[in-house]
Amino acid sequence: MTRDLHEQARELIACGELTDAQHTWLQAHLRNCDPCGAYAQAADQVVRSLHSVPLAADRSLVRATQLRVRARAEELQRRQERLWLVWMSCALVGLSAALTTVLLWRGFEWVGESVQVSNLVWQVGFAVFWITPALTAGVLLVARGTHFMESDSKPQG
């Protein structure tokens, strides 16, 4: 018998998951090879020893993990709801802007003609009126974001 065959047999013993053919071959090999038989017994002993290690998780660890996971799940849920609200608001604002822009334009045009100002004046007026809410919201959000960043960078007491 060559050394390779012994190694092959021991690898099969160590790894398991044998096909029928491998199983038959290994059984035949073990019947005729005492060193590999001893290896199989030693391997079996190691595996049984490993199974006997009684490492267990504490009840308190499991409970603490479950509570942490639940808290995080709620946080993610709230975040998702906020995000959904932001998207809905954006969609509504976009829709209302699309619907009202034409009306607003006509309104400014009518006012411009009524008070007899040049086209440029009422058009600038329209642009300022149209862009002011978004500009104000943007400035407020940036200011709020800067405030948060400053709070985060402060050392925790």
Place this chain on the structure above:
Amino acid sequence: MNSAACYFVNGMESETSVIARGLRRRDPDLLDRLIEQYQHRLLRYLIHLTGNRELAEDIFQETWIRVLERGAQYDAKYEFSTWLFSIARNLTIDHQRRKKPASLEGLLDEEENVSLDPADTRPSAFEVAVQHQQAEQITAALSGIPAEYREAVVLRFQEGLALDEIARITSAPLGTVKSRLYRGLGALMPHLKGVQG
């Protein structure tokens, strides 16, 4: 495929599909159940991976948070345990990277005191002492072999995972996994002679 095997495969598919659906919904009850179900296996794996119970417990919690956050990525084609152990392994590697920029495979060789809590089966004081001594002997033997071998041995013989599952978790080819098992078992044999299973 015979009917029993067919039933088994279908049963497994439906189980993993249920888990996948629940994880996509971030169902807290499902997560509670999974934490209960996999508590000992995951912690045991992490203790052997890190060599430190305290760190293992921290990563245990982080693993479940990650399962919650990335639940949508779980593929029901595979066993849940395979995905769970992969997450735990990656978190351990991340942790060690943050600690010190070292090679990935060498990360697990820092052995610290592993506290062993015998399972609560109420044996006698003498049995507890013997059990504890044996557990320490086995843990010491495991910590004495290279980390890659130890990981393969633990996943195969303690957690009972299939070879291809171990290959997936460790991102190693099947041949490498087999070689690690063979060498790992060989390295353990001299240390565990006489330890009763």
